[in-house]
Amino acid sequence: MESARIRLRRWCEGDAEALFKYASDPEVGPRAGWPPHLSVDDSLNVINTIFSSEGIWAIILKETQEPIGSIGYIPHGFSNIPIEPNDCEIGYWVAKPYWNQGICTEALELVLDYCINTMHFDTIWSDHFVSNPASGRVLEKCGFAYTGIETRCPHLLGGDNEPIKILKFNKKQFPCKN
Numbered sequence: 001m002e003s004a005r006i007r008l009r010r011w012c013e014g015d016a017e018a019l020f021k022y023a024s025d026p027e028v029g030p031r032a033g034w035p036p037h038l039s040v041d042d043s044l045n046v047i048n049t050i051f052s053s054e055g056i057w058a059i060i061l062k063e064t065q066e067p068i069g070s071i072g073y074i075p076h077g078f079s080n081i082p083i084e085p086n087d088c089e090i091g092y093w094v095a096k097p098y099w100n101q102g103i104c105t106e107a108l109e110l111v112l113d114y115c116i117n118t119m120h121f122d123t124i125w126s127d128h129f130v131s132n133p134a135s136g137r138v139l140e141k142c143g144f145a146y147t148g149i150e151t152r153c154p155h156l157l158g159g160d161n162e163p164i165k166i167l168k169f170n171k172k173q174f175p176c177k178n
């Protein structure tokens, strides 16, 4: 899948160094509930386990061909929040040097199109820590709305200390309006 500035493709082992460069940043993972990567081997392990799942893509900046983030959907049974069997939850992160340039919004538009037109999910969910409004803004720009539900996800890093806000995608709002 691709758009003006990015391409989404599967992660591969050769991405481990770039992944470590960006995912070792303590400003990134903890906002999404996971610890900073500690070594290139750590990143390689994430590529071969978590990122090898169906529906997870590397965000490739076309200009440099470098992976600068990750985005994907998590199906029923693996999601952070309780969802129905034909629902999914979307998660993402972008490397800090590329924040606030619309990259995540561009990636989310591609994944929403895939979730709607290829996977035909009934309902698409997402969520973010209350202290992470930038993530909420990305979701709102792409047609998600707050449900008013806040919950704790103790399995997330920091999930014991802080609730997450849950949002639901409104298909009528697609495609995204920036």
Ligand SMILES: CC(C)(COP(=O)(O)OP(=O)(O)OC[C@H]1O[C@@H](n2cnc3c(N)ncnc32)[C@H](O)[C@@H]1OP(=O)(O)O)[C@@H](O)C(=O)NCCC(=O)NCCS
Residues within 6 Å of the ligand: 027, 028, 029, 031, 032, 092, 093, 094, 095, 098, 099, 100, 101, 102, 103, 104, 105, 106, 127, 128, 129, 132, 133, 134, 135, 137, 138
């Ligand atoms: C959240 C994240 C993915 C956003 O990526 P991004 O590529 O910077 O997103 P975009 O540029 O498409 O959009 C960011 C929006 O948030 C806004 N924003 C940034 N900081 C903000 C803040 N503190 N409060 C409110 N809005 C904020 C930006 O202004 C922009 O909105 P705009 O286009 O209306 O101006 C990125 O910051 C990130 O990876 N953070 C760490 C990991 C993470 O939080 N993952 C999500 C877990 S739920």
